[in-house]
Amino acid sequence: MSHAGMNPRFAEAKETDLGRYEAHVEFQMAGDWVILLHVTLPDGKKLERQFDVRGVRPN
Amino acid sequence: MRVPGLGHLFRWRYARPVLQAPLLVLSLVMILHGLFGPSLAPKNLATTLSWLHFRGLLVLVLLCAGNFFCLACPFMLVRQWARRIFQPRFNWPRALRNKWLSVGLFVLILFTYELFDLWSSPWWTAWLIVGYFLSVLVVDGFFKQASFCKFVCPIGQFNFVASTLSPFEVKVREQDVCTRCHTKDCIRGRREPVSDLVTIRGCELALFQPRKVGNMDCTFCLDCVHACPHDNIGILSRLPASELMVDPLRSGVGYFSRRKDIAALAIVFTLGALLNAFGMVSPVYAVERWLGQRLHVSHEAPVLGVIFAFFLIVEPVLLLGVAAWLTRAWVGEASAKGTRALLPLAVRYAYGLVPLGFGMWLAHYCFHFLTGLYTLIPVTQNAIASLGRPLLGEPRWTLTGLPANVVQVIEIGFLLLGFAGSLVVTYGLAEDDSPDRPLRAFLPWAAVCLVLWCASMWLMFQPMEMRATLMSG
Numbered sequence A: 001m002s003h004a005g006m007n008p009r010f011a012e013a014k015e016t017d018l019g020r021y022e023a024h025v026e027f028q029m030a031g032d033w034v035i036l037l038h039v040t041l042p043d044g045k046k047l048e049r050q051f052d053v054r055g056v057r058p059n
Numbered sequence B: 001m002r003v004p005g006l007g008h009l010f011r012w013r014y015a016r017p018v019l020q021a022p023l024l025v026l027s028l029v030m031i032l033h034g035l036f037g038p039s040l041a042p043k044n045l046a047t048t049l050s051w052l053h054f055r056g057l058l059v060l061v062l063l064c065a066g067n068f069f070c071l072a073c074p075f076m077l078v079r080q081w082a083r084r085i086f087q088p089r090f091n092w093p094r095a096l097r098n099k100w101l102s103v104g105l106f107v108l109i110l111f112t113y114e115l116f117d118l119w120s121s122p123w124w125t126a127w128l129i130v131g132y133f134l135s136v137l138v139v140d141g142f143f144k145q146a147s148f149c150k151f152v153c154p155i156g157q158f159n160f161v162a163s164t165l166s167p168f169e170v171k172v173r174e175q176d177v178c179t180r181c182h183t184k185d186c187i188r189g190r191r192e193p194v195s196d197l198v199t200i201r202g203c204e205l206a207l208f209q210p211r212k213v214g215n216m217d218c219t220f221c222l223d224c225v226h227a228c229p230h231d232n233i234g235i236l237s238r239l240p241a242s243e244l245m246v247d248p249l250r251s252g253v254g255y256f257s258r259r260k261d262i263a264a265l266a267i268v269f270t271l272g273a274l275l276n277a278f279g280m281v282s283p284v285y286a287v288e289r290w291l292g293q294r295l296h297v298s299h300e301a302p303v304l305g306v307i308f309a310f311f312l313i314v315e316p317v318l319l320l321g322v323a324a325w326l327t328r329a330w331v332g333e334a335s336a337k338g339t340r341a342l343l344p345l346a347v348r349y350a351y352g353l354v355p356l357g358f359g360m361w362l363a364h365y366c367f368h369f370l371t372g373l374y375t376l377i378p379v380t381q382n383a384i385a386s387l388g389r390p391l392l393g394e395p396r397w398t399l400t401g402l403p404a405n406v407v408q409v410i411e412i413g414f415l416l417l418g419f420a421g422s423l424v425v426t427y428g429l430a431e432d433d434s435p436d437r438p439l440r441a442f443l444p445w446a447a448v449c450l451v452l453w454c455a456s457m458w459l460m461f462q463p464m465e466m467r468a469t470l471m472s473g
Helices: B006-011 B015-036 B045-064 B074-085 B100-115 B122-142 B147-151 B154-165 B175-180 B223-227 B260-278 B283-295 B300-331 B342-371 B373-385 B404-433 B438-460
Strands: A014-017 A020-022 A030-040 A046-056 B168-172 B198-200 B233-237
Touching (some): B015 B045, B015 B074, B015 B122, B045 B154, B045 B373, B074 B122, B074 B147, B100 B154, B100 B260, B100 B300, B122 B147, B147 B154, B154 B260, B154 B342, B223 B233, B260 B300, B260 B438, B283 B300, B300 B342, B300 B438, B342 B438, B404 B438
Antiparallel strands (some): A014 A020, A030 A046, B168 B233
């Protein structure tokens, strides 16, 4: 979440198709979340990407 | 002060700078990391240390000890250094020698916290800290004594009110020693016999120790302890909240019952606690949306303004006004202290709300502190690693804190403690106000406490929802 100290959720993405990876993450709280992608490429290089998921609402 | 080790430390003239220095270093680290570190709040020391650890530790130390955070205030260390270069020349303006300015600033801090979502912004958090340092330098650069602490600092006012519930107080050991003292160093400072130059300053908050009652306006700076030539001042234990039930003439403060500004501070302290928590639960967004539609505005500021006005003006006027009216109706218009007018009644009983407010602050701040207790470790690891080498290892982002269901039990405990404290204080006030019919005087105010406690409990069980988004549509 965007507030310090809130419990992070972790998930490992699995390849479901060529070049396609999927992970399931449960947001246990409503509000704004931030997804941090940590990717390790075949040559060992590491990538980080961040994108926001705002306004998560309960079902 | 008689405790071995601790006593020596606090009696040492340089105890305060030694405690302030690490916090100053920490403040600088927070400013730098806030401005140049990760923009994501959970990964930044500025937001983690401020909104989790500082707030949580602050309320716990106030509960268990006293106003030791003001003792270790890093802003005052910088101010002290600055005063070696230039001395302030002016006295704080007489018209501002009250709490109204600081009440306004306290509300402003709460408002900007919600409006700019400070909790999610390392950059804004860093600038808040910088702004605080600059404010201290400007105010105490121009005005003598501890004008910033006594009349301006919002954190200080929070600490003053909360420390009325602390178990320790800076006070004289034996009044007889003070009666025999002619130099009054505790307030005038220790002076050279011939030149009258001050070698150890006395209290800069105008608290004359023999007549000081309670912790209001006391920063625990220990200047009085160091100045007293008789070693007659210490940090002594007392019954928490007892000072709220009595109304003697307090040195440097006056009578609580005549200080509408301090009563207003107590009300903002209490209702601000509920307001601050309300800003983090799901219903607030529904309220904001509804208000936005009613007011035909899409920006959050006017909507927040209405919410703040309701919580901090309308609500207390209604609750305290009705309670004061009922007290007068049930007990009579005459009291042991004179005629019961509505406003003085509301002022007097406002202090009874403080334990409730403190319970809510404890519940809220300890939630964030305890559930995010260990996050300081990966954030620090990450900060060190970003300098080039992971000297503390790779960040362990799985470290968080105590489980929320465990913390919730602690929160309920704090709310119950606050409610019980408010009932006890309010009954004490009622006994003092109406010795013949204390129960009749007590009941309306107990009802106010019950309403606020129920609101606190309701808030605590609401689903949390933290959004760093502006209203739209």
